[in-house]
Amino acid sequence: EDQxxxxxxxxxxxxxxxxxxNCSYTVSGLRGxxxxxxxxxxxxxxxxxxxxxxxxKEKERLKATLTKKESFLHITAPKPEDSATYLCAVQAxxxxxxxxxxxxxxxxxP
Amino acid sequence: EAGVAxxxxxxxxxxxxxxxxxxxxxxxxxxxxWYQQILGQGPKLLIQFQNNGVVDxxxxxxxxxxxxxxxxxxxxxxxxxxxxxDSAVYLCASSPIxxxxxTQYFGPGTRLLVL
Numbered sequence: 221e222d223q224x225x226x227x228x229x230x231x232x233x234x235x236x237x238x239x240x241x242n243c244s245y246t247v248s249g250l251r252g253x254x255x256x257x258x259x260x261x262x263x264x265x266x267x268x269x270x271x272x273x274x275x276x277k278e279k280e281r282l283k284a285t286l287t288k289k290e291s292f293l294h295i296t297a298p299k300p301e302d303s304a305t306y307l308c309a310v311q312a313x314x315x316x317x318x319x320x321x322x323x324x325x326x327x328x329x330p
Numbered sequence: 331e332a333g334v335a336x337x338x339x340x341x342x343x344x345x346x347x348x349x350x351x352x353x354x355x356x357x358x359x360x361x362x363x364w365y366q367q368i369l370g371q372g373p374k375l376l377i378q379f380q381n382n383g384v385v386d387x388x389x390x391x392x393x394x395x396x397x398x399x400x401x402x403x404x405x406x407x408x409x410x411x412x413x414x415x416d417s418a419v420y421l422c423a424s425s426p427i428x429x430x431x432x433t434q435y436f437g438p439g440t441r442l443l444v445l
Contacts, residue, residue, distance in 0.1 A: 224372075231400070252431035263334075263421055263436035264373070271431060307372055311432060317386060318434075320372035 222247045226308050226321035230276045231330050236297045241306055241324045244290040249313030253286050253291050256307040258323065264307055332356065334437035335424050342443045348410035351440045355403070355424030361385075361432055364397055364407050365421040367439070373421055379405065380427075412444045 224245045233239055235250040245253070252271055256264035268277045270286040277284050278303065293306055307322040312319065335354040343349050355362050361380050365373035376395065378385040381402040390397070394413070399405040409416055419441050423434040 226372075252433070254433065256436075261441075263423075263438045266433060268433055269431060269433050309372075309434075313430075315386065316430075316432065318375050318378075320365075320374070322370070322372045 222310075222312055222319055224261055224308055224310055224319045224321040225243040226306075226324050228324060229322070231327070232327045233295075233298055233300055233326070235260050235328055235330050238294070238296045238298070240295070241293040241326070242290060242305065243293070243308030243321055245308075245310045245319075246289075247310050247312040247314070247319065251313050251316065254309040254311070255282075255291070255293055256309065258305045258307055265302070267306075295326070298326075300328050302326065305329045334424055334435055335423055336420075336437040336440055338440060339438065340441045340443075342445065345414055345444050348408065349412055349442065350406050350408045351422075351442075352371045353365055353405045353422030353437060355370040355405075355422070356426075356435055358426060359435075360402070360427050361425045362405050363423040363425075363434060364405070365423065367372055367419040367421055369418070370376035378409070378421050396436055409442075412413070412442075414444050 257265040258264045268284040273288045305325045307323045308321040351425045353374045364376045376390045377387040379399040397407045419439040421439045425432040425434045
């Protein structure tokens with residue numbers, strides 16, 4: 221069964237305390253893996269697309285990596301404004317279906 | 331570049347009433363998606379259009395939900411009759427066709443509360 225699992229469900233960090241969020245997936249062929257940020261009351265905001273194992277992408281304090289079974293979103297020296305829910309999604313090659321994880325709610329305290 | 335537009339932003343209805351949501355995708359995006367996001371969960375795909383045609387509606391409760399995309403641009407999603415469990419955020423997203431990977435861009439969503 222195709223599915224996406226994110227962990228942890230929630231993460232509390234002190235400002236400047238680096239950490240990683242995990243997205244593990246089982247799909248019948250991966251077309252792409254996506255990371256989104258979602259603030260309360262808003263739609264998901266696109267962050268990254270990863271296409272193949274070994275690929276890495278960076279944006280400010282965020283770095284996304286991809287292996288054959290999982291992706292990590294590394295947050296380096298986070299700030300309170302990084303507080304949000306981070307969603308992972310995959311596009312399967314099977315009929316181009318999309319699957320989202322349940323997200324990791326990140327809270328960065330000053 | 332203007333983003334995905336949705337209206338209304340909020341809607342409160344009684345159960346068994348009907349409701350409709352509207353979405354205008356990013357200009358030039360051929361693919362349009364409707365998602366349902368229940369509080370605390372990730373978005374669940376309801377229906378995917380490519381231009382005017384339906385690509386995937388396998389998770390759309392067709393006994394009460396319907397969607398259309400006229401002229402390959404705007405789209406409406408309708409619920410009739412609504413149930414309590416339909417309370418959720420309804421997200422619209424669009425994507426360009428660039429190769430086989432479809433990066434989606436989301437609108438702000440419509441928050442529906444069914445009483």
